[in-house]
Every structure is written in structure tokens, then in C-alpha cells.
Amino acid sequence: MLRRFGLSAALACAVAALGGAGPALAQETTVRMWTFLNPTGTSPREVALAKIIDNFEAANPDIDIVVEPQAWDQMTPxxxxxxTSGTAPDVIWVVxxxxxxxxxSGSLASLNDLFVKDWSEDQVADRAGPYWDLTNVDGTQHALFTSRNYIAIMYRKDLFAEAGIDPATITTWDKLVEVAKKLTVKDSAGQVSRYGFVQGFSENQADPPLMIPYLVGKGAELFSEDGKANFASPEGVDGLTLQTDLITRHGVMxxxxxxxxxxxxxxxxxSDRAAMILGASVRVSTLQSQLGKDKVGLMLWPGSGQQEHSPAVMAGWAVGVWSKSQVAEQAGEFVEYMLGPDGDKAWVEIGGQSPGLGSTLDHLGDFANQPGNEYLRVVSTGSAKHGWLAPIEYSIGGYRQILNKAxxxxxxxGADPKQALxxxxxxxxxxxxx
Amino acid sequence: MYSRHAGLTYIVPAFALLGLVLFSPVFYGFWFSLFRIQYGAPTDFIGLGNFLRLLDDPALGGTLTRSTVFTFFAVALTVAIALALAVWIHKLGERRGFAVQMIVIVPWIISTVVATLLFRWVFVNDIGLALSLARWAGFGDIRLLNDPTSAMALLIGVSVWKRIGYAVIILLAGLKSIPEDLEEAARIDGATGWQVFRRITLPLLKTPLLLVTIVLTLSNLNTVETPLVLTGGGPGNATRILPMEIFDRAFVAYDLGSATALALVMFIGNILLVLAYVRLAKWKT
Structure with missing residues (x-):
């Protein structure tokens, strides 16, 4: 009995002593984040994320950021x-x-309540643009965009130079086909050793196909107002015909x-097997790290006759805080830092991403004009003037896969394009x- | 002192755990499927509405047919090849037999995604080994994943290659359990090798064969990684099978209502197969 009392007393003293230690032993808060990037990875975006987390944790020693990497195409569902089950992470990247x-679904917390309410008008204006508008519903900011993705034409600068072709001359869809033909090369056995233009049509990991910029550039809509598919419009049929003709008629894919x-x-x-591809701006830095900065460029889609450039599908990752997070305040602090001026600078400089803040490129001086970084200006111009964002009023999951299946x-x-659509x-x- | 209920108290925790892990998701899934699902949460009660929607889908019949074809050929080929391999390995010496077993078992222990990716790299792109070999052999450009029939054949081939190690091990264990004197007696009576195999070995392998068949059927019927990674269901719908359909409904179109309903229908199909196995095994003994 006496022994048990002695033990309890010692325990009580220890607890009291720890309590007295106060802030020095403050409990660390863990913030869980789901993203497709692995901070232990070596790609530019992963290195940038690791750097951002290190800097944030150094400045906030009581907050521990734990990344749980996920497969990108399954992460949001x-x-x-x-x-619904109450087990979501505190910070989420939504496709x-x-x-x-x-x-x-109410799964994203209001960022106004967490930190946007404290922002100055200039800070809000610095983010103005279609991405900000897309995540702002009835005045409530639900997320901030990062890894802004502008899906256009990625091309091999060296192969264009070798063929004496200026990318700026691709002003129409016919010229795109013409250039793709010039860049398609056959070996001595008659086998194609390099294709002019390539995109993938698998349903697994599908990017928005070429027919979307084509039909949107012609003024058509991919979805009707009630969220139903409007794929088989005359412009949609022409777009699908164009992209399949690249294989069956022109032989450039x-x-x-x-x-x-x-x-x-x-x-x-x-591997030098394609001169142009349907490519995402977020991948430019990775490919430049493989091939060399001077070999990979990004260009806008050709014009449609009605517009100088057909709108590219803009995508990206909307980063938000889970509405039921027990550590929403700390999660909000991290999101604000990760996508704030310091974080944005790291995304651009280290990760090779297009900036989320209008002021970032200005602060980086002539960074965007350095050889190999011109694509940042292309994305910046394209996002402002020639972009298409998928609607959020209704669910559209699976549209890319279904269009690829068509x-x-x-x-x-050998299906008829109209019937397939x-x-x-x-x-x-x-x-x-x- | 012995209690009449002592035995019960020993097994209750295990049954409770099994119920929690195995059956509670099924009951929850069934309850979930009776509601309209919006943003992942149940809203209005619609009874069997999600199940009835499945009947309205004109493409689902084709998916069911493809699943049956895929499962039948994958299982039949795996069992046939595994049986031949097991008999051969059984006749090899101990060392050589062990070495061959190790080689055969490798695909089974590799992750399905990795194994399927290996096949993709060989067959899928223009710089793949398969196309180079085909060109070298004078067959021209053969693109197996572009043709509906060859894509399905390749899917079956990958499944056979991946699962054959498991079948060989089980059948080999069955072969080793057959007393040698039975086969020896038959040979002394003048039976040929084929007669010994057909009249002695095969009947005594019935139980492991049945086990392998049922396990492979369930395994192939429920595989999602292989078609997802190898073909993405294409070209068109040529390799779209039921598990992939469920995956796409749940994680691509985010239609959790019909995905759950379809998953439950498949679950019932699986239960029926297990019951068939139990019944057949009972018949054997």
C-alpha cells in the first residue's frame, strides 16, 4: 500500500514538473497531408515540396507535417x-x-475563416484569375491552386531547330499537321523512328485529349448547362476526326x-521518339531535368480561325483543409505558407512550376527569361487568355477516359466518329x- | 470444473473478430446500396434503385460475358499448364526439381502491378521487346494491345503467368502425397504411363485440383490490377471486366451507389462459387 502511494506521489511530482516546464515541452501537432508528390523523391516538384516542408517546420517547431503520398488519379475520390468515414487527412490536394x-460535399473548410480574412486587398489581388474564381463559391474560398497545369503542346526544341521550323508558325490546325508530317522520320528499313505528334488514348491515366481545345476553340461546349455530355457536336466530331486522322490518315502518330x-x-x-506531344506544363521541369533545359519547350495550341489560340485545358491541384480536421488552424497555417510568397517562389525556382501569385515572377527578376524557362511565360499568358477550366457545378469525373475510349x-x-461520341x-x- | 459453455467462450472472440472484419463491411455495403449516394454520403432511401440501374446499363451484359471468358480461359490454361509442370517437376530429382520450382514460383511472389508493368514494357510500346522480336522474325508490326482479341489473349496470358506458381505448388504437394506403391502396383500390372496418370494420379489429385480451380476462379474473377495496368480496359471495351467496371464506377465516375450494388452482386457470385466448392469437396469425400 505504502509502496503504491510512493509511486503515485512520484508520478504526480513528475507530472507537475513537466507542467511547469510549459512551452519548452509543448506538444507537437501533426498535420497529415495527402498529395501525389513524395517529399523523399527526386523530381523537381518533390524536391520543392520537401524544401517547403523543412522551412515551415523550422519556423514552426510545434507543427509536424506528415505527407502520405497517394496515386494521383485515385486520391480525390x-x-x-x-x-464520409471521418478519416480524411488535414490537408488535401483536389484534382x-x-x-x-x-x-x-462540404469536405473543404472555408479558408476565409482560417486565414484569407486577414489578407489585404493587394494579397487577394495577387491571386486574381480563373483559378481563384473557380475555388471561390459565393464569396467563400475553399482552396488555393498549386501545380497549375496548362495542357498544351510540349515540343523538342532541338528537333525543331534541326528541321528549321519555328514553333510560332503553327498558327492553325492544318499547320500543326503539316509540321508534324515534317518532323516524322523513317529509318532505312522504312520504320518510323520518330513521330511528329503523339498523345495517349488509354483510359488508364488519361489527359484531356486534343479534341477539347479544338472544339472549345470553335466556340462549342463540352457539357450542356445541365451537366449532360455534349461531345457529339459538329465541332466535337471534327475534333475527334482530326486527332484520329493523325494516326490513320497522316501517320504522324x-x-x-x-x-x-x-x-x-x-x-x-x-527517348527521341516524338517531336511534339500533348503535354502538361507541370511535367516540363521533369523532362528538362532528363533531356536538358535547352531541349524542351511548351507552346500554345493553334488558333481556330475565331481565336488566336485555342484554349488549353487548365487543370491543377486545389489545396484545401479538411472541414472536419481537428488541427484545422495549423493545417491552414501550412497551406498559407506552402502557397504563399515563399512557397510559391520555391515551386517556381526549384519545382519549375508556373507561379500561383502574380508577384512571384516579378520578385524572381529575369528568372522566366532565362534559357529553358520561357515556358513559364507561355503558361502565364495561356492561363490568362487561352484557357478552359472544367465546370464544377456538376460532377464530370471520367470524361477524359470516355473521350479516349471514343x-x-x-x-x-473503325467506328464513325459521330457515333463513337x-x-x-x-x-x-x-x-x-x- | 468443466462448464458446458467453456468451448463457446473460446471461439466467441474469434467469431466476433471475423464478423467485424469480414461481414460488417458487407452489411454496411448493403445498407449503403439502398440509398442515393451523393458526394460519398447516403441521402434518400431508394430501396433497390441502385441495383435496378445496373439492369438499365446496356454495356454490363458484355462486361459480364468478357469476365466469364477471361476467367474460364485463365483458369483452364493455368490448371492445365500447372498440372503438366507439377508432374514434370515431380519426376525431376530433388535438386533440379527445387530449382524449377523456384523459377516457376517467382511470378507469383512478384507484386501484380510490377509483374503487369513488366509485360506492358515488353508489349505496349514501339520500343518494346515483343515488337522488335516480331520485326526480327519477319512478322512486321504486331501490336497486341491494339486488337480486341489479342489484347484479351494477352490479359489471359499475364494472368496465367502470374498465378501458375501457386497452382504448381498446390498440385505438387498433392502429387507428393500420393503413395508411390499405388503407381508401382499399377505398373507391375502392366499399365502404361498414361493409364497410370489417368486412372491413379488424376483421381487422387481431385481435391487439390478442385482447390486450385476454385481459388484461381475467385482470384481471376476479382482481379482489377491486371486489366487496369495492362490495358486500361481497352481497346474500346475489349478487356473491361467486372472488377474494373466497379473500380471505374467508384473511382473514376465516383458513382458509389451503383459501384456498391455491383460489388455486392459480385460478392454473392463469389459466395455461390465457394458453396459450390464446399459441395463438390463433400461429394469427393
């Missing part, structure tokens, strides 16, 4: 399921296709592209119960 679902994923296309590009049906099964539209509507 998993987050929405985790939101554009599911942004509407994330906002409408391999037939294998019907089973290629996004990563397959980048591998072909990196292209597969045309190339492999009508079937794709019906499948999209059915899967969304519309």
Missing part, C-alpha cells in the same frame, strides 16, 4: 470517401475534375498510342445518372 464534388498512358507518351518523348473505337474498331456521351450521362 479516396479523400471524398475518407471525408480539378472532382473539385465540384469536394466543394459541394503511332497506332500504339491507343493503348498508351500519359507516362508512356512522356517516355517516348524523352478515339480507341474509331482507330481500332454519341455512345461516349450516353455512357457519360448514364454513369452520372443524368
Amino acid at each position: 479516396k479523400f471524398l470517401a475518407a471525408h 480539378t475534375d472532382f473539385l465540384g464534388d469536394a466543394i459541394n 503511332p497506332e500504339s498510342a491507343v493503348s498508351w498512358t500519359v507516362d508512356d507518351v512522356y517516355e517516348q518523348f524523352a 478515339a480507341q473505337n474509331v482507330v481500332v474498331n 454519341e455512345e461516349a456521351g450516353a455512357e457519360f450521362n448514364r454513369s452520372h445518372n443524368r
Whole structure:
């Protein structure tokens, strides 16, 4: 009995002593974040994220940022399921296709309440633009964009120079085909050793296909106002015909592209097998690190006759704080830092990303004008003037995959483009119960 | 002192754990499927509405047919090749037999995603080994993933290659358990090698064969990684099978209602297969 009392007393003293130590032993708060980037990785974006986390933790020793890397194409649906089950991470990166679902489900906390309310008008103005508007619903800011993705034409500068072609001359879709033909090369055995233009049509890891800039550039809509598919419009049919003709008629894209994923296309590009690809701006830095800064460039889509350049699909990652997070305040602090002036500078300088803040490029001086960094200006101009963002009023998950399937049906099964798009539209509507 | 309920108290914790881990998700899934699902959360009660939506999908019949074809050929080929390999390995000496076993088992212990990616790199792109070999052999450009039939054949091939190690190990264990004197007696009576195999070995392998068949059927019927990584379901819908359909409904279109309903239908199909196995095993003994 006496022994037990002695033990309790000692324990009580120890607790009291620890309590007295106060702030020196303050409990560390863990903030969980889901992203597709792994801070232990070596790609430029991963290195940038690691640097940002290190800097934040150094300035905030009581906050520990724990990254749980996820597969990029499944991360947002998993987050929405985790939101329902109450196990979501504190900070989440939401892909554009599911942004509407994330906002409408109430899974994203109001950033106004966390930190935007304290911002000056200049700070808000620094972020003005379509990405800010997309994440602002009825005055409430639900997320901030990072890894802004401008999906346009990635090209090999060295191959263009070798062929004596100026990318600026690709002003129409016909000229794109013409240049792609010039850049398609055959070896002595008659086998194509390099294709002029390539995109992947696999349903696994699908980027928005070429037909979208084509049809949007012609003034058509991909979805009707009620969220139903409007794929089979005359402009949509022309766009699908153009992209499948690149394989079947012009021979500037391999037939294998019907089973290629996004990563397959980048591998072909990196191994000198493609001169132009449908590419995402966020990948430029990675490819430059593989091939050399002087070899990889990004250009805007050709004009449509109505517009100087057809709008590129803009995507990216909307970073928000989970609405049920127990550490929302600390999570908000991290999001504000990660996407604030210091974080944005790291994303641009180290990660090779286009800036999220208008002021970042100004603060970086002539960084964007240095050889190899011109693509940052291309993305900046494109995002401001020639971009298309998927609607968030209704769920559109799966539209890229279904459009790719339509292209597969045309190339492999010889389906009529209009019929293939009508079937794709019906499948999209059915899967969304519309 | 012996209690009549002592045995019960020993097994209750295990059954409770099994119920929690195995059956609670099924009951939750069934309850979930009875509601309209919006943003991942149940809203209005719609009874069997999600199940009825499955019947309205004209593409689902084709998906079911492809799943049946894929599972049938993958299982039949795996069992046939594994049986031949097991018999061969059984006849090899101890060292050589062990070495061959190790080689055969490697695909089974590799992660499915990694194994499938290996096949993709060989067959999928223009610089893949398969196309180079085909050109070298004078077959021209063969692109297996571009043709609906060859893409399905390749999917079956990958599945056979991946799972054959498991089948060989089980069948080899079965072969080793057959008393040698039975086969020896048959040979003394003048039976040929084929007769010994057909009349003695095969009947005594019935249980491991049944086990392998059922496990492989369930495994192939529920595989999602292989088609997802190898073909993405294409070209068109040529390699879209039921597990991939569930995956796409849940994680691409984010239609959790019909995805759950379809998953439950598949679960019932799996239960029926297990019951068939139990019944057949009982018949054997």
C-alpha cells in the first residue's frame, strides 16, 4: 500500500514538473497531408515540396507535417470517401475534375475563416484569375491552386531547330499537321523512328485529349448547362476526326498510342521518339531535368480561325483543409505558407512550376527569361487568355477516359466518329445518372 | 470444473473478430446500396434503385460475358499448364526439381502491378521487346494491345503467368502425397504411363485440383490490377471486366451507389462459387 502511494506521489511530482516546464515541452501537432508528390523523391516538384516542408517546420517547431503520398488519379475520390468515414487527412490536394464534388460535399473548410480574412486587398489581388474564381463559391474560398497545369503542346526544341521550323508558325490546325508530317522520320528499313505528334488514348491515366481545345476553340461546349455530355457536336466530331486522322490518315502518330498512358507518351518523348506531344506544363521541369533545359519547350495550341489560340485545358491541384480536421488552424497555417510568397517562389525556382501569385515572377527578376524557362511565360499568358477550366457545378469525373475510349473505337474498331461520341456521351450521362 | 459453455467462450472472440472484419463491411455495403449516394454520403432511401440501374446499363451484359471468358480461359490454361509442370517437376530429382520450382514460383511472389508493368514494357510500346522480336522474325508490326482479341489473349496470358506458381505448388504437394506403391502396383500390372496418370494420379489429385480451380476462379474473377495496368480496359471495351467496371464506377465516375450494388452482386457470385466448392469437396469425400 505504502509502496503504491510512493509511486503515485512520484508520478504526480513528475507530472507537475513537466507542467511547469510549459512551452519548452509543448506538444507537437501533426498535420497529415495527402498529395501525389513524395517529399523523399527526386523530381523537381518533390524536391520543392520537401524544401517547403523543412522551412515551415523550422519556423514552426510545434507543427509536424506528415505527407502520405497517394496515386494521383485515385486520391480525390479516396479523400471524398475518407471525408464520409471521418478519416480524411488535414490537408488535401483536389484534382480539378472532382473539385465540384469536394466543394459541394462540404469536405473543404472555408479558408476565409482560417486565414484569407486577414489578407489585404493587394494579397487577394495577387491571386486574381480563373483559378481563384473557380475555388471561390459565393464569396467563400475553399482552396488555393498549386501545380497549375496548362495542357498544351510540349515540343523538342532541338528537333525543331534541326528541321528549321519555328514553333510560332503553327498558327492553325492544318499547320500543326503539316509540321508534324515534317518532323516524322523513317529509318532505312522504312520504320518510323520518330513521330511528329503523339498523345495517349488509354483510359488508364488519361489527359484531356486534343479534341477539347479544338472544339472549345470553335466556340462549342463540352457539357450542356445541365451537366449532360455534349461531345457529339459538329465541332466535337471534327475534333475527334482530326486527332484520329493523325494516326490513320497522316501517320504522324503511332497506332500504339491507343493503348498508351500519359507516362508512356512522356517516355517516348524523352527517348527521341516524338517531336511534339500533348503535354502538361507541370511535367516540363521533369523532362528538362532528363533531356536538358535547352531541349524542351511548351507552346500554345493553334488558333481556330475565331481565336488566336485555342484554349488549353487548365487543370491543377486545389489545396484545401479538411472541414472536419481537428488541427484545422495549423493545417491552414501550412497551406498559407506552402502557397504563399515563399512557397510559391520555391515551386517556381526549384519545382519549375508556373507561379500561383502574380508577384512571384516579378520578385524572381529575369528568372522566366532565362534559357529553358520561357515556358513559364507561355503558361502565364495561356492561363490568362487561352484557357478552359472544367465546370464544377456538376460532377464530370471520367470524361477524359470516355473521350479516349471514343478515339480507341474509331482507330481500332473503325467506328464513325459521330457515333463513337454519341455512345461516349450516353455512357457519360448514364454513369452520372443524368 | 468443466462448464458446458467453456468451448463457446473460446471461439466467441474469434467469431466476433471475423464478423467485424469480414461481414460488417458487407452489411454496411448493403445498407449503403439502398440509398442515393451523393458526394460519398447516403441521402434518400431508394430501396433497390441502385441495383435496378445496373439492369438499365446496356454495356454490363458484355462486361459480364468478357469476365466469364477471361476467367474460364485463365483458369483452364493455368490448371492445365500447372498440372503438366507439377508432374514434370515431380519426376525431376530433388535438386533440379527445387530449382524449377523456384523459377516457376517467382511470378507469383512478384507484386501484380510490377509483374503487369513488366509485360506492358515488353508489349505496349514501339520500343518494346515483343515488337522488335516480331520485326526480327519477319512478322512486321504486331501490336497486341491494339486488337480486341489479342489484347484479351494477352490479359489471359499475364494472368496465367502470374498465378501458375501457386497452382504448381498446390498440385505438387498433392502429387507428393500420393503413395508411390499405388503407381508401382499399377505398373507391375502392366499399365502404361498414361493409364497410370489417368486412372491413379488424376483421381487422387481431385481435391487439390478442385482447390486450385476454385481459388484461381475467385482470384481471376476479382482481379482489377491486371486489366487496369495492362490495358486500361481497352481497346474500346475489349478487356473491361467486372472488377474494373466497379473500380471505374467508384473511382473514376465516383458513382458509389451503383459501384456498391455491383460489388455486392459480385460478392454473392463469389459466395455461390465457394458453396459450390464446399459441395463438390463433400461429394469427393
